[in-house]
Amino acid sequence: MLSRVTTFDALKNSGAKPGDVVVIQGVGGLGHLAIQYAKKMGFKTIAISRGVGKREFAKRLGAQIFIDTESADVTRELQKLGGAKVILATFLFNIDYRLYSIANTFYIINIIHFNFLYSE
Secondary structure, eight states, rough: HHHHHHHHHHTTOOOOOOOOOOEEEEEEEEEHHHHHHHHHHTEEEEEEEEEHHHHHHHHHEEEEEEEEEETTTTHHHHTTTTTTTEEOOOOOTTTOOGGGEEEEEEEEEEOOOOOOOOOO
């Protein structure tokens, strides 16, 4: 439930309007939900993830464009497409922080589990 609310709220409150370009970075647990929400909200949805194996999955979920981080310079590819209104990053490893410069809004969503050591 938390993942559904987290991705939905980020997109809903992002300021993007139908037709705006929204990039979802990561096609896994949070990303697969975000792609579906973005499509239903009417955004031009671009998915970025590692490996061509995720291309078809991302397209089935609603991404119009898929960029493979293993074979493309994501920042350059997004610049060619005119940038993005929103980039929603659902996976923190291997983020190209140059992406900050081509989006109006940049969200990083990650669910992190912390283990605390307690002693008296």
